[in-house]
Structure formats: C-alpha cells, structure tokens
Amino acid sequence: MIMNFNFFYFIFFFSFCLYSQTNGVLLNLDRVPIQNASVYIADQDIISYTNEFGEFSFSTNIPKNSFIEFKKYGYSSKVVNYKGGELKVYLEKLHVELDEVGIIDKTKKLGEGKTLSIETKSLNNNFISSSSLVETITKLPGINTIGSGLGIQKIVIRGLSGLRVVSYLNGMKVNNQQWANDHGIGFTGLGLSEVELIKGASSLMYGGEAVGGLVFFKDSPFIESKIPSGYIATKFDNSHFLFGNQFGFKWSFNNFFINLYGQYDLAADYRLPNNTYLFNSRFRNKGIKFSIAKRTNNTQSIFRYQNNVDEVGIPAHAHGDLSEIDINDLASSELILPDDYEATRPTQFINNHLFTLENIIFNNQSKYTFFIGHFINHLQEFEKWTVPGFDIKTNNSIGRFNYKKFYNNFTFNAGTSFEYLDNKNSEATDTLTPDASSKDIGFYSILDFENKGIGFNIGVRFDHKNVESSDVNFENSYTSFSSSAGFFIEKNDHISRLTYSSSFRSPHFSELFSYGLHHGTMRFEIGNLNLENEKSHQFDFKHQWSSQHFAFVVNPFFQYIHNFISINPTNDFYNNTYRIYNYEQFKDVILYGFEANIHYHPHILHNLHFHQSYSFLNARNLDQDTYLTLTPANKIKTSVNFDLKQYKFLKMSNISLYHMFVFNQDNVSLYESPSDSYNLLNFELVFNPLKNMTIVSGIKNILNVEYVPHLSRIKEVGPGVPEPGRSFNVSVKYDF
C-alpha cells in the first residue's frame, strides 16, 4: 500500500532537483529593444516582462515545443513554437497603435490551430470596466444573456443556453443548476484574464455535450518575478447602489508561484427607468481564489482552489396569473439603505467550492497532462424565512488525461476523461429533482495539421454515460459518438475556414425526473423519463480579412438538432396558480443565421477605432412549424473608441461610446409574447492620474430607455419587467 501511495505521489507531485534557465531578448524590426512587453508561456501559464534592454528570463528551461506568446501594445503579437536555445524574437510595430485588427497571433487553451474558430475576450480589467462578467462576454457577436438585472445572468450562444452551453473554469466543468434560467453563472470575474469561446461542439477534448458551445474561463497567469505584485480595486455603480472591492496578489520564488485574489460585492435593488426600484433584485457576493504552481525543467503542477458565495434575490416573484401583475406592485418607490441590502425572500444562497490539480510532463515532442477536479455546488432556495424550498448539493468530479504529440506539422491529441456527478437533496419543503447520479467515460483523438497557409483538423469522441436514481427507480445508459472536422486556407491576409461538428447531449436529471413547484421560475415542472439523446450537426463558415486599417469577418452557420429537449407550457395550472410545464422532445429543430463584424482605424486619425458587429438568428421547431422559444432578437452592436494618451489632456487615456440596436423579436413560440426593439447607449472615460492608477467612469443607458430584453426571465410578468435605467459608475484600480 505504501508503494502504491508513493507511485500516486510520484505521478502528481514529483520534481527534479536540477534547474537551469531560459533567456531571450525581444527587439523591433530595427533591432531596438522592446521594453515592458509580456512574454507568456502558454503551456505553463507563466508570464514575464522584458526589461529596458528587451531582455527576459525564466528560472527553468522552457520545454521544447512550448508555445510562447509575445505581446506589446502597438506591436503585432507573435506566437513562437520554442525549439530550444536562447530566444531572439522580433516584433513588427503596428502602423496604428491601437489594438490589433483582424487576424491576431495568439495562444489558446481550446486549440492552437487556425481551423477551430475560437473567439477570445480579455477579462483583465473586467472588474473596473464592466458591470459583470457576463456583460463583457455579450459584446461578442452571437452572444446574449438570459436572466434579470446583474444578479442573475447566464450566457446564451446563438440562441442556446442552459445545459447546452458548457462552462469550464480552469479546466473544471461548472455544474450549478444551469438547467434553470433563475440561476446565474456561479462565479465572477475574480482572477480571470481571458475567456475563450467555441460556438458549437468543436472542442472534443472537453466532452461532446456542448451542443450550443463551450466557454472556457482562464485565470490570470503566474508571474516570474521575485518582487510581489498585485492590485486593489474598488467600484460603485448606482443602478444597484453596488459597492465592489477586489484585490489580487502574485509572487514567485524558487520555481514556486502563488496567485491570491479576493472579492466582496454588495448590491441593493436596481433602479428602473421610472425611478422606482425592482424589489428583491439585490445580491451579495464573496469570493476567494488561490493558485499554487511548482515548476521544474520538464514538469508543472498547478493546484487551484476557489470559493464563491452568493446571496441572490429573486425579483418579480408573484403568485397567480403573471400577465395580470401590476409592475408597480413589484417595485419600491424608494431605496431604504442599509435595509435594502439585506437578504429578503425569496432568495438563493449559493456556496461553490472548486478544486483542480493539473500536472503536465513535457518530453521533447510530447506532453502529458493529468487533471483532476472537484466542484461542489450547494444551493438553498428560500421562499420562506426559515424553511428552505430547495436544498440541493451537487458534487462533480472529473479526471482527465491527455497525450499530445508534435510531429513535423502535425499535432496529435488523444485522451480520456471520467466524470461523476451526484445530486442530493436535504430537508426542504419541495424537491424538484430527486437524488440522482451519473457516470460518464469518454475517449477521444484529434489530429491537426497546419503548414504554409493550409490546415485541417479532424477528431472523434466516444462517450458512455450512465444515469440512475433510486428515488424513482430509474437507470439508463446513453452512448454516442461526437466528431469534428474542418479546414482553413490563409492567403494574402485572408483566412477562410469551414468546420463541421456533431455532438450529442444526454438528458439531464432535471429533464428526466422533475416533478414539482419551481418557485424561482414560478411554474410547476414535469420531467420525462423517455427522453433520448439530443444529436446536433453544425456547419460553420468563417471568412476574415484585415489590413492595418480595416478588417472584416463574415460567419454564416447552420445547426440541425435531432431530439431537441425543451420545456414547454401547457394549458393547465397547479393549484390554479402555477402554469404546468412539461419536458418534451422535438424531432427536428434548425438554427441558422450569420454574424459579421468590421473594424476600422482611419488613416488620418490613428487613435480612433470603430467596431461594429451584426448577429442574425432564426430558430425553427419543424415538428410544430413554429419558432423556438427564447430566440434572441437580432442585434447590431457598435463601439467607437478614441485613445487620448498622446494628448496628455487631464490624464485621460481613453474615451469610448457603445451603442446597441436590438430589433423587434416577432418570431415567437406558443405562449411566448413578442418583444419591441430598443436602443442602448453607454459611455466610458478612462483616466490614469498616476502611473499605476486607473480610474474608469461611465454612464450606462444614457437615454434612460425602458426596455425588456426578449430573453429576460421576467418578461412575462405583467407587460414585462424592464432592465435598469440610466446609471453612473466609477471604479478605481491601483497596481503595485
């Protein structure tokens, strides 16, 4: 037994005693050193910065075939596949000093090749420049949010959300009642640096169930620096009277790296455009996160822990016929502080713990990754003061192994994953889903090729899932294959890529076993034990072109889903109060549309950046010849950004204007009401009064528009409960 334990210890915690160093220098094309550029080793998630001589160093050898990303504002980014020895890298200065336009060389966790269409969004300053994590991501075309206010928000990708959009946090799947629209994403932007997003199921490495898409959140990298660094930040947003505080701390010594973050947010009820306050839209969030990494020449171990505690009010909670509700009965005429910060009823209390341990072994042309993760989600939903309506604990464990091999221009990945999910109810007035568990084992292999402007990707995955619940005497297995294939061509700054992905999604506990009153959605839900796997096929074509001043992207897509699982209203009511909803399965559902965006930097005014994106979607239920429920309205999003650094005026560094036009949504299903069009206008100003200080101030919904998004979870209450009216926000961040 001691030998087995030692073997286990060896696999996850062994380290070599010998260390050496990797040095390099970064220059521009005129061989002038580039100072303060970031040098990021993607595989090891470590970042360093160049000094005044353009030099950088890492305290251990960088393994061969590691991808290193070099980035500096005003220069064209570069990704180098490291082959050994000292590094001398040249970056081209951009003609336009703003963000790069169009095709950007970048490392990605979800795939290195250009075949996969992976969108990325920086989250580095998300806390000070955005109201929420989900709001930042919705700036990408095709992405929407479903929820109400800032307290309850979830990501929608091309009309699909909930169980079809799978979220990963540093490699660990987040399972937190995502099947219901009254639950948020389960974590904040604390310590995150970037999000990667695949629309559709092309990421086979992380499971085949992401029929709508996969969202991968990445922590901020570790820093190679003996001098501790970090930040403190605070913000105020008067739409919710929200006060938020955050800190971050990074340090490294002797190949040992630490990142530590903390956050506390407190929000009252949000103000509607008519200057009343939507009762119980308040929330509170506490979060702590720490990560520890240990490196040697050929290995890396990273342990991460995160705790996120939420108290979320459920606004617009009413009984009876929701369409008859008067919005004025749901809104307070004034805000009474500090009382309106305190949790009232109904409220969700959520406590999430996330652990991950990742070990990577580098061996010349190969890389071995061992990953284990555990996520605990505890949800208590109180409609009454002292007795929970629900008390559910979900435990999710994942083990994953991936083998990666580089050979000439080919990259081969093969691996396996095992997932165990357990759902347990504690004593409460209601039980919506019974105790249940599932086990899933999967195997995959993926081949990528890229050479001289041409590339392809092909992958296949097999999954076997077993679902059981002794409470309802149910046991069933679901087996399926997922696949993806694609190719790209790159020529003269044009890239065209065509991808196909097929995926399956087995029914979830909630869809199979629900039977009860769900207070958060004000409906009685009934599951269906006869549900089968959903099967999806998606075609996605993307063409992009860029020059120094102008770039455009065009992206049409088509998705067919067989056996689409949906929850639908009936004509019946429970207790004459709550409409009854049944889980059903539709044979044929199609979603199609296109997204496009353009970027422009005028030649006569390099500091000005204009960006516009378009997203159009049509979703049809062919069984009933109707539209699919909760299809987002079409949108045009425009942002104008002006860099002011060179003018040194009042220490202002940036000014931006953001406009969103949302079309009518008249393509609705049975019992769903249409939505009107609206315009939203936001403004933001950034100051740098001191070298390490950033102040952001802004106004959201400048025109104080009263609007109800089509995906609002409280759209059907009365005439629809609006989102926040005009609001002011200010944030301060100090980096040290």
Added chain:
Amino acid sequence: MFNLIFRIMKNPIMLALFLSFFLISCEEDDHDHEGCQECHLEIMMADGTVDHSYEIGEFCGEDLHDVEENGWTVVTAFDHMGTTYEAGYQFSASDVHCEEHAH
C-alpha cells in the same frame, strides 16, 4: 511512514490541499432568521383566483419557523370574501406567506 507524512506536509501543494479542506469544513449552511415578519394567507377562491389580503399577524423566531413549517390553525373563526373559516381550520404551510413586499 511518519517521514513520508512529514515530507508531504512540507510540500506547499499538499499544504494548500489540506488548507482548502479546512475551509470547506467551516462552511456555514444556516440562514437562520431571528427577526419578525408579518404573514398573510394565500386563499384559493371559488372562481379560481387567489386572494392574498388576509393578514394573520406578526411572527418571530420559533413561532415564525413553526407557522412556516406546519401552517396556521384558525384560533377565532372569521369570514373572508364570503367564506367562513371556523376555529380549528388548518391552513397548510404552503398557504402561509411571510415574505416582504415592495415598499
């Protein structure tokens, strides 16, 4: 064996693991409410509508927990919206509502 355990404890990653288990053990699940709340009844009317206008008073602490868990028994008969509820009539827990409303 003790040597191995000691070496494990010196490893910072193992230390982090133990620390995080400690944090889990400190999780608080109680959301006890000590204050008082005004409660009312949700009464189904003959025409299928629901009435929320009958107040049953303020409840605090254990009394609040009791009425939310077990319901409310009529002490003194009363008439409401054309129906008489005799003493001893039992309203279930789902008929009793004590949540706050917009002010």
